[in-house]
Amino acid sequence: MSEENNNLGDDIKKGAEEAAETVKDAANDFADGAKEVINSEENKKMIAGILAIIIGSLGIHKFYLGYTKEGIIQIVITFVTCGIGSFIGLIEGIIYLTKSDDEFYQTYQVGRKPWF
Incomplete structure (x- = not known):
């Protein structure tokens, strides 16, 4: 059971890291687009x-x-x-x-x- 919880924790951590990377990429794309419009x-x-x-x-x-x-x-x-x-x-x-x-x-x- 302990190993199962550990795997679940690793899966959650990995999913959170992937989501954070996706959000970071989207924010950078948005910022680049906003700079183009402003300038x-x-x-x-x-x-x-x-x-x-x-x-x-x-x-x-x-x-x-x-x-x-x-x-x-x-x-x-x-x-x-x-x-x-x-x-x-x-x-x-x-x-x-x-x-x-x-x-x-x-x-x-x-x-x-x-x-x-």
């Missing part, structure tokens, strides 16, 4: 456009695209104009979303055009 050109355009429209006054879309200096300038403009400068973010968001994926990528990611 895709189209997704960057969508996120930057939505950020610009919703909270463009804070320049978050500029920081997201890697334009730190321009993001700080956007915050200052909004503060100095008592919020009127936030229309810049709204306009930029609309421009981002109306460009084709390739045009957005070439203009804002490759060409590094910081404004409009």
Whole structure:
């Protein structure tokens, strides 16, 4: 009986190890897929456009695209104009979303055009 319990314990341990390996592989596949989606050109355009429209006054879309200096300038403009400068973010968001994926990528990611 003791040997039978020992075999059962070994079987359970082996099954748990196989399940853990399967879960680990699935999690790695999911993480790789998520990285592709997050880093895709189209997704960057969508996120930057939505950020610009919703909270463009804070320049978050500029920081997201890697334009730190321009993001700080956007915050200052909004503060100095008592919020009127936030229309810049709204306009930029609309421009981002109306460009084709390739045009957005070439203009804002490759060409590094910081404004409009």
